Amino acid sequence: MTHSHRYLLFYKPYAVLTQFSDRTEASRDTLKAYIDVPGVYAAGRLDRDSEGLLLLTNDGWLQHRLTDPVFAHPRTYWVQVERCPDEPALEHLRQGVVIKGDRTRPAQVRILEQEPDLPPRDPPIRFRKTVPTAWLELTLTEGRNRQVRRMTAAVGHPTLRLVRRAIAHLRLEGLEPGQWRDLSEDEVMELRRICRSPRSKKRP
Template sequence: MSEKLSAMTTKPTLILNKPYGVLSCFTDELRRPTLAEYISVPDVYAAGRLDLDSEGLLLLTADGMLAHRLTDPEHKLPKVYLVQVERIPDATALDQLRNGVVIRGRTTRPAHIQLLEEPPNFWDRPVPIRFRKSVPTSWLEMTITEGMNRQIRRMTAAVGNPTLRIIRIAIGGLKLGDLMPGEYREVTKDEMKTLFTGF
């Protein structure tokens, strides 16, 4: 394992704070914003993805084995998101999210769900969240170990609390930290170890 880790840490691996409205790729036929506008390191590509309208931690690497570990559902790598939703989920809704909801005929894996008492302090989004005076919003911390298409949005919608904003703050032991949208940094050796030796 140490030889494999040593070999992998020589290849470029980056943490990017992906901005809202940016695709998790380097080219787009429709000329929408892509990673090419933010990443100058050659030969890296996104390991996994964030939707166009999601923000936060995106890992980029030149290492195919690392990318496989990050995206293979068998590894059940935890991913942590802060999620703004419409209304305040009640105990029943929170339990449903924790135990699994049915999305397109498939039940999601158990998830760690926490209703935050105070909203987190984040940067403003370039496209403001829709505001309805009669509908309050709240924030959840959601940790999931799978990556179904638009999973979080479908999970919260299934329990009656549509998602307004998603920010990924961690993948395994890798944390977004204080990176601002569009900023990136290299992953450290200690951080890399958390991806191969547990958390």
Template sequence: MLIAFNKPYGVLCQFTDRSTPPRRTLADFALPADVYPAGRLDYDSEGLLLLTDDGALAHRLTDPRHKQPKTYWVQVEGEPRDEQLAALRNGVELNDGMTRPAQAQRVETPAIWPRDPPVRFRKTVPDAWLALTISEGRNRQVRRMTAAVGLPTLRLVRVTVGPYRLDALAPGEWRHL
């Protein structure tokens, strides 16, 4: 079984939380029994999360050797310059080493749901959206990459993992693939 889930902002990618007060988890969304996340999305990231009951499939989807491309829509602070996009395309030096080259381009504001809570708006600081595709999955990698080129991430929405797409799923909704 393979499930596509649109993980809302502020939800943990696990079924339990031991913190006080407890945070929202995957258990809050009536997902089928015995499925587990194939990969992670940060608490403050949104979008496509795949869940499966098939360990071999989960491994194929998440093991870096399989290089499954993942595409994100990234709202960044600032106006991206050509050299910043080129740096993302060539790979960025992070504290844990050089990233693989990414596909990076500026895109129009995507037609997606509003975030709750909204991203802070500042009249004096422009923002822009990028489509960024990576083939590795380091901890908070996209946020660290955009920050390293001078474009801090304001909002991060994963829209594809390999051949699987978020499509029209609303936050908190899921479907069988």
């Protein structure tokens, strides 16, 4: 790892844009409000209404490997959805869902027996007494636009809250919303190892 490269792990809060500036007239929070390290950029995105892990770096090679879909690294999400999906709905997610005419890659998915220990969201999700919710753990190897939300909606379970828990071996634990830390040298070495060889573009 060269000393000129920085690798930051950031817990993005809800309603923060995954960029350092916002050219719209509306006043919206950006990464600038939380990170004062010059020259780093997000390797991948999280929607404004999503929360959780974001990796930032000035290492162009690694940034390319993490964002190019050929280099399919796993990303794990905790997803709160309306109602509890049955086994056919879960299997549909595992096999891939057709979005805009193209099937997503197979995913790993399971129902969490307990609600994950997460800070309250501000504002909280919309809550309806007549509609129960469930939490899923969903692992993808691609990052299409609003993919998780579109996948759960396609099987009849709209997403209410979405938190990225992991990027490859990197985890959310140890950070609070709005906090960031540098990766250790061992974490960077493992990340570069994971990203070194491309996986096939062909879906299983």
